[in-house]
């Protein structure tokens with residue numbers, strides 16, 4: 001067993017956590033093959049003026065039990081995020097940004113007694129769903145049609161519609177889609193009782209010390225985990241053949257004096273773990289997908305999300321975190337972060353359209369327009385720009401039709417396993433929980 005050969009494709013949160021738990025279980029022959037020149041995937045950090053900034057995953061709440069445990073083990077330090085506020089683009093004009101408190105924005109139109117009673121009722125409903133939602137994965141979710149319907153329908157059924165603006169902050173402005181679209185099971189998997197507590201205390205400006213970020217950034221947390229794992233970077237996988245064994249053909253980079261040259265290698269494994277995006281355009285490049293795999297993975301929808309940073313010494317935001325409410329049009333920023341108020345790096349999070357009609361130029365123009373309202377002019381020279389393949393998920397209809405039962409039934413067939421955001425929701429903690437459960441069950 002310790003020598004079982006396991007190949008993991010992708011060294012993001014899913015691949016690294018799977019390798020980490022396999023190692024804990026005694027597996028010594030685990031290889032991670034990563035396309036990029038760094039580990040972390042959507043956990044991506046940079047350093048500017050001696051401080052770390054997150055360009056991908058950033059927050060942890062008290063619900064992040066596994067991640068917090070590993071962080072302690074690898075010595076990754078955390079700090080508390082600063083205050084938040086709301087920016088309303090529709091009430092702003094050039095040079096006159098309209099800011100308000102989160103509490104004021106989320107309670108607008110509802111009297112405080114009704115609002116706080118709704119909070120208590122939501123908490124109760126969510127606690128009662130813990131036996132279903134705390135199990136990693138969504139197997140059997142089709143047996144609960146109330147959880148596969150869009151989240152706004154569920155809120156209406158429970159007479160909790162007055163909480164919609166509150167939920168739009170972590171769900172819609174963070175790129176998980178409109179509440180009329182996201183299936184309830186995803187929304188409630190995300191909003192655990194602990195995360196809801198964090199949301200309420202944060203919105204009410206009560207400082208309990210959460211949410212937190214990693215001092216050195218989320219990517220550097222994963223780098224610490226990766227130090228103890230067999231990760232090969234800059235790998236271009238050409239073909240994976242699944243027969244009696246798994247045969248992986250790839251190229252790796254070699255330095256020959258001043259040149260970097262590819263060298264082809266073929267390795268054999270007993271098991272394959274796919275921890276890269278499970279979309280057809282990624283997998284079709286190297287994998288002989290079965291009809292069942294194709295039928296499932298073609299149903300995956302992404303919410304592409306971009307992050308643009310600018311260095312703007314002339315701008316100091318009133319708070320480190322600015323949520324844009326009411327939700328802006330696609331192509332305009334939905335979330336603005338000045339992680340350190342004494343630092344000039346400002347990040348703009350923008351939801352893109354699925355059809356790919358919105359271009360990078362549109363996003364930059366959206367940022368520039370927002371900055372004009374905030375009182376500064378910038379040119380096209382941004383600092384960083386990334387477009388992430390974010391939130392792999394399926395529609396309410398596909399979830400109700402048993403997508404997850406079929407996906408779970410596929411685990412282990414043809415010696416192949418699947419991990420990542422699709423399986424248990426696009427958050428680092430849920431991904432890590434799933435990897436742990438998969439390793440425990442199958443290895």
Ligand SMILES: Cc1cc2nc3c(=O)[nH]c(=O)nc-3n(C[C@H](O)[C@H](O)[C@H](O)COP(=O)(O)OP(=O)(O)OC[C@H]3O[C@@H](n4cnc5c(N)ncnc54)[C@H](O)[C@@H]3O)c2cc1C
Pocket residue numbers: 009010011012013014015033034035036039040041042043055056057058059060235237275276277282305307349388390419420421425426427428429431
């Ligand atoms: C802007 C943003 C903010 C976020 N904020 C938070 C947050 O606050 N808290 C939170 O918990 N989560 C957050 N997330 C979500 C979190 O980052 C993701 O859920 C998680 O990092 C996804 O991990 P993964 O391993 O499933 O996928 P990925 O991170 O996408 O990893 C997949 C890996 O596979 C590699 N790969 C792809 N193709 C190949 C190939 N052909 N061969 C080899 N390797 C390949 C990729 O390079 C990548 O390293 C955020 C994400 C974004 C984009």
